[in-house]
Amino acid sequence: MSLPHLISRISKCTKLFILSFLMLINFSITKAQGGKTQILDEAFKSAKERYFSFSFESRDQLNQLSKIISIDKVEKDKVYAYASRADFDNFFNTHLDYELLDHPNTFFHAEMFDSKLKKTYAWDQYLMYEDYVDMMYQFANDYPAICQVFSIGQTVEGRELLVAKISDNIDVSEAEPQFFYSGQIHGDELVTSILMLRLIDYLTTNYGTDEQVNKLVNSIEIWINPLANPDGLYAGGNTTVNYATRFNANSIDLNRNFPDPEDGEHPDGKSWQTETQHFMNLAEAQHFVMSANTHAGAEVVNYPWDTWTVRHADDNWWQFVSHEYADTAQFYSPIGYMDGFNDGITNGIDWYPINGGRQDYMNYFHHCREFTLEQSTEKHISESQLPDYWDYNRQALLNYLEQVTYGFNGRITDLETGDPIQAKIEIDGHDFDESFVLSNQDGYYYRPIKAGLYTLNFSADEYESVSKTNQQIADYDSKTINVQLQKLNTGIEENTISKIQITNPVHNHTLHIISSLNIKQIKIYSILGQLIYSSQYNTKELQIDIQNFRPGIYITKLEFSNGEHIQQRFINP
Ligand SMILES: [Zn+2]
Structure with a gap:
């Protein structure tokens, strides 16, 4: 970077500071680090984040920079970005020429709606x-x-x-x-x-x-x-x-x-x-x-x-x-x-x-x-x-x-039991980079897609896959394709696999669980892993009062009479 640029950029600094900075970079590389600290001190003395701009040289460089600062937008070859002090410290090491800008909030003054004045809110505050x-x-x-x-x-x-x-x-x-x-x-x-x-x-x-x-x-x-x-x-x-x-x-x-x-x-x-x-x-x-x-x-x-x-x-x-x-x-x-x-x-x-x-x-x-x-x-x-x-x-x-x-939708169920299946729905010769969809816990799937003629493949673990060819769809149209999958002979008896239903989000502060097998134990954890609740049971239906839980997402771990475990999340509104 050139010195005139450097000086214009730090225009808010005192002359004394500029002088000492010039002396530092002239005489010692180690002391130039001190200069960097001073520039950072100055730039972040009254703000936790700064807005700035710089010109970039290549898309590769931009890609690297986007991992160390927060790029806001790019206009022609000019980048506008935000940085915390730690981000800016990293950016500084690139030696790119930059210009510190006023934060977009600098000259903003909004009049706030005040409900205490008993006015009706009109969406203009x-x-x-x-x-x-x-x-x-x-x-x-x-x-x-x-x-x-x-x-x-x-x-x-x-x-x-x-x-x-x-x-x-x-x-x-x-x-x-x-x-x-x-x-x-x-x-x-x-x-x-x-x-x-x-x-x-x-x-x-x-x-x-x-x-x-x-x-x-x-x-x-x-x-x-x-x-x-x-x-x-x-x-x-x-x-x-x-x-x-x-x-x-x-x-x-x-x-x-x-x-x-x-x-x-x-x-x-x-x-x-x-x-x-x-x-x-x-x-x-x-x-x-x-x-x-x-x-x-x-x-x-x-x-x-x-x-x-x-x-x-x-x-x-x-x-x-x-x-x-x-x-x-x-x-x-x-x-x-x-x-x-x-x-x-x-x-x-x-x-x-x-x-x-x-x-x-x-x-x-x-x-x-x-x-x-x-x-x-x-x-x-x-x-x-x-x-x-x-x-x-x-x-x-x-x-x-x-x-x-719009698009394809439907339900995927087990041919023999009629139970819903969480399956993968993939468009043949079309999907890649994880663009396929999955059916939800009730077996329903939804696949938005542009008008065309497609083949849909339906697959799930332990089931025989099914293909539906020549499926025509138009824009602003929906088409329901329900599919039944047949279980491969895996030797696992259906009735030894537990299935649970949890009302989610929870209603009336009561966690309600219905299970196909006897529940032996339940533990409830916060998302940070703290154990909040633990109890032993021998029942297929549970109602637990969670009045005292804070709003948020929780993880419940269930153990069944056959030794099997299931983990599921629920929201406490
Ligand atoms: Zn944004």
Whole structure:
């Protein structure tokens, strides 16, 4: 780096500091390390994360850099990124020329809605934390027949990660695909949580009167988590969003903290944050068919993959649903909204590489279909503009949700007993990179796919595989293919294998378990492995009062009369 650059970059430093720095780098390499410390001290003296830009030389370099800093966006050859002090320390060693920028929250001042003034909320103000929590639980109070609200766990600072589950017959696990929307994993991308709250409001208030809403609520189990990083949003305290940060309370980017198909379990070199673990547990415990993670900082639909350049097996479907989103948003907005890139859409890594993002994690490890939605160029839009962004995105959000009802679906059962089978459904000559889907614990599967003629292969351990050839499907169409699989002769008697049913999420603070074999012992652990409950039984049906358990995800381990063990997760709302 050149000295003039260096000096302009550290313009806030005192002359004395610059002088001493020049002396240091002139006279000793060891002392230049001290210079680095001083630059870091200066850059991070009043901020836990910094925003900066630099020019990159090659895509390879960008890929390496994306493992040590959090890239926000790339415009031409200019990269905008965030770093904690530890990240920046690593970046510093690359000797790349950079420019420190004002954090996007620097000049932002939002007027907060104050429920204590007894005004009615009109979606044109930002919410304090307590009001956000109250609003979420109020949805469930107002619409108990179609909405449940619960916490999937707490953040580093103890705030709740709340989810609204919306569906008809809310108490029953029906033959419906599960869909997951989640917002604001980056705490300073302000519009996203408000749009998700409005979506919950729209679905609950319009159920019974709006045709599309009826269809969505009746045929999908919709899960919405408006705020995935509350510690980031409320970094300045629970009563303001003015000092929101991208990172969580440990200065870690949660959307770089997931296991990555290419870069392993810890692509960012950091342990899984408690928030990351809660979302991983949720993905483990549920069976999401489609999902989206919403962001701000650009206006574009970003579809898989982010980590490698090989296209997704369903690349044509991804382009189709991404264009549908962008086209719909363009239709409901002024010229210029979501029309950059390829008419509003981009392949992830074509834009810039992300390692450890939730999108690739959900797609690769959970056979889900998740894309990344960038909903506003400005991360900090003024509160009065919030209703506009809802108007731009409302119909597009509904249409993407509706896509989960299309494609192949059906139920896979045992030919002799009729019991559901957790099987693998693979499209012949089409699926690769884990793009196949699995049937859920009730045997139901859902396979969104672009119009075409396909052969479906159904397989499961200890069963004879089945193929269904020449299956034609159109866009905006669904086709049910139920399959019965015949057991291979393995010598295992059906009645020696235990089967259990757990009501999940738990109702009325009572864990209800029905088993095909006598349960001898049950142990319940927190997700961090603490034993919370243990008892001996000799029964096929159990009801355990868990009134005193904190909201969150738990692991139950059961031992049966035949010595067999089963482990299952459940959510205590
Ligand atoms: Zn983001």
